[in-house]
Amino acid sequence: MSRELLPDELRAVARWGAAFVRARVGAAEKERHTVVIRRQLDGGYGENQMFEAARAYLATKIDPRALRRLSLARSRCIDADGRSSWTTLLCLEPGDSSTPPPTCSMASSSGGRPWRPAAATTARGAARAVTAVTAPRASSSPSPSSSASTPSTPTQRSSATSPSSWPRRERALRIFMNEERSWHGFNHHHPATFDTIAMEPDLKKSIVDDLDRFLKRRDYYRRIGKAWKRGYLLHGPPGTGKSSLVAAMANYLRFNLYDLDLSQVRVNAALQRLLISMPNKSILVIEDIDCCFDAKPREDHKITTAALDQPEDFDFSDDGGGAPRGAGDLQQKNVTLSGLLNFIDGLWSTSGEERVIVFTTNYKERLDPALLRPGRMDVHVYMGYCGWDAFKTLAHNYFLVGDHPLFPEVRELLAGVEATPAEVSEMLLRSEDVDVALRGLTELLRERTRRRARQEAAIENEVVAEKGNAA
Numbered sequence: 001m002s003r004e005l006l007p008d009e010l011r012a013v014a015r016w017g018a019a020f021v022r023a024r025v026g027a028a029e030k031e032r033h034t035v036v037i038r039r040q041l042d043g044g045y046g047e048n049q050m051f052e053a054a055r056a057y058l059a060t061k062i063d064p065r066a067l068r069r070l071s072l073a074r075s076r077c078i079d080a081d082g083r084s085s086w087t088t089l090l091c092l093e094p095g096d097s098s099t100p101p102p103t104c105s106m107a108s109s110s111g112g113r114p115w116r117p118a119a120a121t122t123a124r125g126a127a128r129a130v131t132a133v134t135a136p137r138a139s140s141s142p143s144p145s146s147s148a149s150t151p152s153t154p155t156q157r158s159s160a161t162s163p164s165s166w167p168r169r170e171r172a173l174r175i176f177m178n179e180e181r182s183w184h185g186f187n188h189h190h191p192a193t194f195d196t197i198a199m200e201p202d203l204k205k206s207i208v209d210d211l212d213r214f215l216k217r218r219d220y221y222r223r224i225g226k227a228w229k230r231g232y233l234l235h236g237p238p239g240t241g242k243s244s245l246v247a248a249m250a251n252y253l254r255f256n257l258y259d260l261d262l263s264q265v266r267v268n269a270a271l272q273r274l275l276i277s278m279p280n281k282s283i284l285v286i287e288d289i290d291c292c293f294d295a296k297p298r299e300d301h302k303i304t305t306a307a308l309d310q311p312e313d314f315d316f317s318d319d320g321g322g323a324p325r326g327a328g329d330l331q332q333k334n335v336t337l338s339g340l341l342n343f344i345d346g347l348w349s350t351s352g353e354e355r356v357i358v359f360t361t362n363y364k365e366r367l368d369p370a371l372l373r374p375g376r377m378d379v380h381v382y383m384g385y386c387g388w389d390a391f392k393t394l395a396h397n398y399f400l401v402g403d404h405p406l407f408p409e410v411r412e413l414l415a416g417v418e419a420t421p422a423e424v425s426e427m428l429l430r431s432e433d434v435d436v437a438l439r440g441l442t443e444l445l446r447e448r449t450r451r452r453a454r455q456e457a458a459i460e461n462e463v464v465a466e467k468g469n470a471a
């Protein structure tokens with residue numbers, strides 16, 4: 001939300017800041033004021049929404065890693081024929097950039113016309129300012145809350161065009177984690193993309209198509225009277241890429257991630273507050289949802305859990321029905337699954353739009369039936385053991401190879417034993433030499449094949465012995 005409001009707010013704040021300073025020091029023909037937008041307020045405890053907004057906007061123009069410290073400045077200039085105008089500059093603070101300052105800059109014409117590139121210079125004429133936003137001609141109101149005519153921000157402008165033309169790749173991504181009642185954000189540079197995710201190609205394509213369809217369907221959701229949100233349940237054994245898929249989805253959509261740890265949330269009111277404060281265009285993730293509604297913390301539960309799932313058939317259901325409500329009563333105090341689901345389907349879904357919800361679990365069969373009902377999670381994705389296609393993606397990721405003399409053997413071995421993509425990745429990481437790495441992998445898979453043969457032989461012997469005893 002804040003990033004959509006940015007140009008409005010920035011201009012309002014700039015006007016207010018300039019008027020404030022002018023009122024105290026008196027206006028000069030050539031004056032420059034600087035406003036530093038701090039990342040945090042209240043001695044580090046409160047997030048400054050303006051910082052996020054500035055970061056989000058500038059990230060569409062310059063390398064987000066350079067956005068350490070920003071200056072917001074406003075100056076009055078006299079042009080050659082004596083006319084004066086006001087210019088608002090938003091730029092990196094000198095010496096705070098971790099990368100060489102980019103030279104591009106942005107300016108808008110007045111009257112809410114689209115933002116456009118423009119040259120920006122410092123007072124001394126040097127091309128130092130890295131990103132400048134030229135506000136419309138100054139209005140007299142110093143109030144930060146007064147808004148000028150609705151400008152066309154990059155985000156607003158792009159949302160009017162087709163989703164495929166959105167500047168998705170250009171936005172900086174953040175991941176937010178909850179502590180009690182508030183979110184704390186960090187930069188999100190997870191490298192996973194749909195190119196690097198190892199999974200069955202048709203399934204991958206189905207997910208990408210589903211996301212694309214979702215983005216295009218604002219009017220459709222409005223017409224049918226449903227909230228513009230999409231729920232995904234990712235399930236499968238540990239190490240099959242569920243978290244990586246979430247990161248790939250975030251990178252693909254260019255949506256920020258909100259990773260909700262329910263063990264940090266004690267009461268429904270806190271949960272609701274967290275959810276309500278999530279902006280549009282974001283992904284809510286709750287990992288290991290099967291572990292969330294008992295007393296045990298997430299990791300402990302995982303460690304004490306015994307055997308892995310048996311692999312299931314590929315599952316990609318898309319149930320379009322309405323969301324049933326009322327999976328049990330919402331408790332007054334403690335966070336409950338029904339409280340969470342009802343809130344997501346109820347108030348939350350009307351308080352924003354274009355949001356994706358992802359639940360992950362290693363144990364789908366342990367999930368509360370309320371979560372599996374048709375219409376609850378729109379899409380169920382089974383992330384399974386490493387098959388041949390997934391292996392080829394990993395081999396390409398690690399060694400940029402599409403073929404190798406050991407490939408036929410790997411293919412045959414993978415067809416007979418279970419290895420997660422995480423296990424295969426780990427073997428491929430062990431050496432930079434593709435021959436060495438693949439030999440290590442085939443050895444691991446051969447050993448698993450032998451162990452499996454021994455287990456099957458033992459079971460067969462037991463059956464024979466039982467039959468003998470019965471006779």
Ligand SMILES: Nc1ncnc2c1ncn2[C@@H]1O[C@H](COP(=O)(O)OP(=O)(O)OP(=O)(O)O)[C@@H](O)[C@H]1O
Pocket residue numbers: 196197198199236237238239240241242243244245361362383420421422423425
């Ligand atoms: N399908 C995959 N494609 C690419 N890499 C994968 C895949 N699955 C696992 N990996 C690799 O294994 C690591 C662990 O995978 P990830 O955490 O995504 O699995 P997970 O299914 O979420 O596991 P868990 O259920 O334990 O949280 C990843 O960082 C990645 O390197």
